[in-house]
């Protein structure tokens with residue numbers, strides 16, 4: 001079998017919803033072993049669709065990869081169902097922090113271990129999650145529906161960690177959180193990537209935040225990758241500066257509606 005530097009390779013995929021609505025129009029993305037890659041883009045660009053194509057969740061929304069392929073650890077996965085993909089170690093943290101609201105924080109975490117492990121392993125995994133998310137240890141017996149948004153986000157990430165992921169897909173983990181919590185979560189994510197060697201594909205509207213943690217990023221507009229480069233280069237790119245870094249430091253997304261979208265896009269595509 002051919003081996004590559006990338007754990008995940010998306011090769012020129014097209015995605016359609018309900019057989020007719022073409023949303024991704026030839027998207028290629030690679031995530032290196034142990035790396036962090038960011039996928040940036042405005043609302044509606046197709047970022048969540050890309051993550052769902054990888055995790056297989058797309059199929060639950062009557063979406064389908066209709067062209068191209070997705071390879072994970074040199075195996076083609078784009079025809080597999082979500083459960084088989086999760087068994088291979090790919091976990092998507094979906095938008096909007098879906099905890100099981102009536103369960104405690106710890107019960108939420110235990111749900112994540114469902115796919116694997118015995119009692120001892122479960123205990124070790126819990127300790128590992130609490131090691132990274134000390135806040136969750138404090139809140140372990142509280143009802144997840146009542147802890148703060150940041151703690152719910154940590155719970156969801158922790159739940160994925162319980163299953164010993166080989167690749168994590170994070171969909172806008174910063175959305176709607178207070179700046180200090182965003183910082184805390186991003187610090188933990190970075191540490192996790194380093195110490196547990198978990199590769200991450202991070203979707204963000206907040207480019208500044210993402211480019212601080214991801215050494216490489218792709219920019220998506222209207223179902224296409226319009227640019228990809230190292231974070232250093234992207235931070236210097238005038239278009240990125242205008243459009244994505246002009247926004248307020250944390251959580252601000254008002255300002256980029258003001259930018260002349262189409263003019264800029266044309267320049268990228270020529």
Ligand SMILES: Nc1ncnc2c1ncn2[C@@H]1O[C@H](COP(=O)(O)OP(=O)(O)O)[C@@H](O)[C@H]1O
Pocket residue numbers: 017018021023041042043044045046047048049050061063
């Ligand atoms: N289940 C669906 N059925 C039909 N169209 C969808 C569905 N989900 C998303 N879309 C459309 O696909 C496009 C990309 O959406 P999405 O991937 O959620 O973008 P992003 O995450 O970048 O905001 C949007 O135009 C959206 O309306």
Ligand SMILES: [Mg+2]
Pocket residue numbers: 047048049095171
């Ligand atoms: Mg989205």
